[in-house]
Amino acid sequence: MNHYIKKPFNIVEIVLAIGVIGIGLASVMALFPVGSNAMRDAMATGYSANMADQMLHQLEQVARNNWSGVIDTGGSNKFLRDGYPSSPASTLEDFDYSGAGVDCFDTPRKTIYYESGSNDGVYKILSFSDKDGDGERDSDETVDFQAIMVLWKKRIDINGDGSRDSDDPPLSMAAELHAEVSWPAQRPYGQRETSTYRLELFNRN
Numbered sequence: 001m002n003h004y005i006k007k008p009f010n011i012v013e014i015v016l017a018i019g020v021i022g023i024g025l026a027s028v029m030a031l032f033p034v035g036s037n038a039m040r041d042a043m044a045t046g047y048s049a050n051m052a053d054q055m056l057h058q059l060e061q062v063a064r065n066n067w068s069g070v071i072d073t074g075g076s077n078k079f080l081r082d083g084y085p086s087s088p089a090s091t092l093e094d095f096d097y098s099g100a101g102v103d104c105f106d107t108p109r110k111t112i113y114y115e116s117g118s119n120d121g122v123y124k125i126l127s128f129s130d131k132d133g134d135g136e137r138d139s140d141e142t143v144d145f146q147a148i149m150v151l152w153k154k155r156i157d158i159n160g161d162g163s164r165d166s167d168d169p170p171l172s173m174a175a176e177l178h179a180e181v182s183w184p185a186q187r188p189y190g191q192r193e194t195s196t197y198r199l200e201l202f203n204r205n
Helices: 013-065 089-091
Strands: 112-114 124-127 143-154 174-183 192-201
Touching: 013 143, 013 174, 013 192, 089 112, 124 192
Parallel strands: none
Antiparallel strands: 112 124, 124 143, 143 174, 174 192
């Protein structure tokens, strides 16, 4: 009868096995930051889209009741800029919202705040964990998302050529409302992610 003697693993085999396991673990661990960043970006994009949709449609309701005071004003106003900022870096970076607590549409949860300076149509958006359910951000409540939104109006471009033609309807009849959301707000404007949204609005009166 033959007897087989089991030989233990030698040091080379152990080192190779540990190396293979280590490479595998390192590859798996490297995927975690990628997945986390992708999830964070997807959530931020979704939240910015929701806030832009909310703002544009709330603004639509305000304009329906006061078209001449919101749309056909002959310039910028409390809600909207008359065109996109000529220097977005300076307009959308130096943001002071020390007056936060009452937002422009008086929504139950205070997440949209006025620019308290002279920049009409510029807002700060906050997403935070409202632990006590009062709708206000307290010092112990973490901010999950901060963005800057700018709203502006322009005449509807019928021909789509980018120029203002005589056949484009005047602002007394119709307007394009635009919203740009850039995040995170803590970064300089040139380093933020941005998304732009548009809503066409017609005067029914």
